[in-house]
Amino acid sequence: MSFHLGLTGSIGMGKSTTARMFAEEGCAVWDADAAVHRLYAPGGAAVEPIRAAFPEAIVEGGVSRQKLKEIIARDPEALRRIEQIVHPLLAEDRESFRNHTEADILVFDIPLLFETGGDRDMDAVVVVTAPEKVQFQRVMERGTMTPEQFEQILAKQMPDAEKRARADYIVVTDTLDHARAQVRDIVARIRAELEQKDA
Numbered sequence: 001m002s003f004h005l006g007l008t009g010s011i012g013m014g015k016s017t018t019a020r021m022f023a024e025e026g027c028a029v030w031d032a033d034a035a036v037h038r039l040y041a042p043g044g045a046a047v048e049p050i051r052a053a054f055p056e057a058i059v060e061g062g063v064s065r066q067k068l069k070e071i072i073a074r075d076p077e078a079l080r081r082i083e084q085i086v087h088p089l090l091a092e093d094r095e096s097f098r099n100h101t102e103a104d105i106l107v108f109d110i111p112l113l114f115e116t117g118g119d120r121d122m123d124a125v126v127v128v129t130a131p132e133k134v135q136f137q138r139v140m141e142r143g144t145m146t147p148e149q150f151e152q153i154l155a156k157q158m159p160d161a162e163k164r165a166r167a168d169y170i171v172v173t174d175t176l177d178h179a180r181a182q183v184r185d186i187v188a189r190i191r192a193e194l195e196q197k198d199a
């Protein structure tokens with residue numbers, strides 16, 4: 001039996017970076033954002049349903065994130081329609097990973113883990129966190145979103161404090177070394193738990 005560990009946190013809090021650290025410790029990682037990239041790529045399963053709902057979002061045979069952001073900026077309800085298309089496809093991709101991956105710890109990196117009730121399928125949940133100011137700076141430095149787009153996305157997410165209150169483990173992403181130490185500690189604790197169960 002493998003241990004299913006959810007990894008979540010609000011936009012820009014350091015999920016992807018922390019997920020890589022879990023991978024370095026030998027965990028198998030499923031990344032929801034990466035799965036969305038596959039679904040949006042030419043030939044991906046989301047392309048035709050998105051074309052049917054938002055024809056202008058298709059560029060060179062794939063779903064354009066830039067176009068989607070423009071559509072969402074004009075019509076905030078659009079994000080819900082996109083989610084209705086994308087989330088069932090994501091759930092299929094995740095099930096396939098769960099059924100075909102051999103590792104003692106499977107990590108599920110999912111931005112909307114709590115919002116979609118996915119935490120119920122996990123043995124424990126890690127929340128990554130940083131101060132609000134740092135979060136805003138990080139997203140702006142990336143240069144892929146305007147402050148308005150950032151606020152719109154943030155408004156759709158469960159507040160950071162609520163996520164932390166529901167976490168089994170918290171990783172503070174202030175420095176890479178500190179985050180790595182916290183990840184190693186979590187992995188060690190879960191492996192000790194698994195060994196006890198096997199004994």
Ligand SMILES: CC(C)(COP(=O)(O)OP(=O)(O)OC[C@H]1O[C@@H](n2cnc3c(N)ncnc32)[C@H](O)[C@@H]1O)[C@@H](O)C(=O)NCCC(=O)NCCS
Pocket residue numbers: 009010011012032033036065066068069079082083086110111112113144145153154156157
């Ligand atoms: C809104 C889109 C176009 C923005 O694309 P972009 O490349 O600029 O950003 P990226 O995908 O890296 O997302 C950045 C962060 O935004 C947040 N976010 C993304 N989608 C959502 C959403 N539906 N609700 C709340 N927050 C979201 C997450 O924290 C994510 O990590 C894109 O995220 C998208 O198509 N979202 C809908 C699919 C979805 O729900 N993805 C989340 C997977 S659980």
Ligand SMILES: Nc1ncnc2c1ncn2[C@@H]1O[C@H](COP(=O)(O)OP(=O)(O)OP(=O)(O)O)[C@@H](O)[C@H]1O
Pocket residue numbers: 009010011012013014015016017018033111138172173174175176177179
């Ligand atoms: N432990 C850390 N120490 C210092 N900087 C960090 C740490 N973790 C992440 N960062 C920085 O924060 C930024 C956002 O990190 P990352 O892309 O991992 O976040 P994310 O939560 O996956 O973002 P999003 O939800 O927007 O996809 C990056 O510039 C990254 O270098």
